[in-house]
Amino acid sequence: MAKHTCAICGAEVNLMSGQKLADGNYICRKNCGKKCFKELDKVSAHLPMITEHIAQIEKGTKIWNEVLLPLKKSKSKDEKLVEFGTSGGADLYVSPSTGLVALVETHYKIFIFGKYQKACVYRIGDLARYDYFEEEQKNSEGKMEKKHFMGLIFDNTTGMAAFNLQLPTKKACDALEKCFNEIFGIQKTVRNSLNNAKRQMDAIKSVAGAVKAAAQGNLDEAAVNQAMGDVDAYVRGDRTEILAKADAILAKYR
Ligand SMILES: [Zn+2]
Numbered sequence: 001m002a003k004h005t006c007a008i009c010g011a012e013v014n015l016m017s018g019q020k021l022a023d024g025n026y027i028c029r030k031n032c033g034k035k036c037f038k039e040l041d042k043v044s045a046h047l048p049m050i051t052e053h054i055a056q057i058e059k060g061t062k063i064w065n066e067v068l069l070p071l072k073k074s075k076s077k078d079e080k081l082v083e084f085g086t087s088g089g090a091d092l093y094v095s096p097s098t099g100l101v102a103l104v105e106t107h108y109k110i111f112i113f114g115k116y117q118k119a120c121v122y123r124i125g126d127l128a129r130y131d132y133f134e135e136e137q138k139n140s141e142g143k144m145e146k147k148h149f150m151g152l153i154f155d156n157t158t159g160m161a162a163f164n165l166q167l168p169t170k171k172a173c174d175a176l177e178k179c180f181n182e183i184f185g186i187q188k189t190v191r192n193s194l195n196n197a198k199r200q201m202d203a204i205k206s207v208a209g210a211v212k213a214a215a216q217g218n219l220d221e222a223a224v225n226q227a228m229g230d231v232d233a234y235v236r237g238d239r240t241e242i243l244a245k246a247d248a249i250l251a252k253y254r
């Protein structure tokens with residue numbers, strides 16, 4: 001059997017004990033592969049992504065234990081974490097009060113009472129997409145069963161920037177979507193339609209201004225950036241505040 005070397009720890013691996021990455025590198029399953037989340041698609045990952053992902057978990061686990069986990073017991077309604085539990089996979093915790101979201105893997109220790117967790121922590125404001133999709137999968141009895149997923153993609157993120165979260169029901173997926181919509185102020189309730197209208201007007205005015213400037217031949221970069229920012233805010237909601245909250249905490253974890 002062909003022998004390879006784990007590109008991270010140098011351990012000798014073969015086709016069984018090693019995982020081949022998209023760039024041809026191998027990592028060992030026993031040690032380095034286990035450090036990664038199951039949600040990470042290793043087959044299409046390159047080595048730098050794996051090392052960044054391992055660093056992301058190291059930092060994320062620290063933030064989870066020191067900042068987010070204590071909020072789980074918070075009595076304050078504003079500080080409460082919103083939990084989206086999966087069965088078997090990592091669970092998602094949304095923390096509007098800190099502007100952070102954590103994907104948390106829980107490992108139960110057999111024979112020893114207790115558990116340990118590892119986490120990837122993201123800025124909620126970097127969430128680029130959160131889309132529902134469903135898939136037919138065979139269950140343990142061989143019957144086809146509908147599975148429900150939310151596909152999450154984050155901007156400005158090194159390591160694992162995208163993953164699919166399998167939630168127990170469509171209803172749970174809708175609740176997660178609603179949770180993010182509310183944070184970004186883009187739900188279509190009467191209260192927020194005013195907000196939407198204002199952002200839409202800002203976007204239209206900026207774009208119109210930029211187009212006018214272009215027609216007059218004096219288009220400047222600032223006007224274009226302003227217009228693009230306003231369009232972005234219209235589509236994604238205004239994320240200034242939620243990003244600032246997250247950065248205040250992340251500054252301590254550089
Ligand atoms: Zn290794």
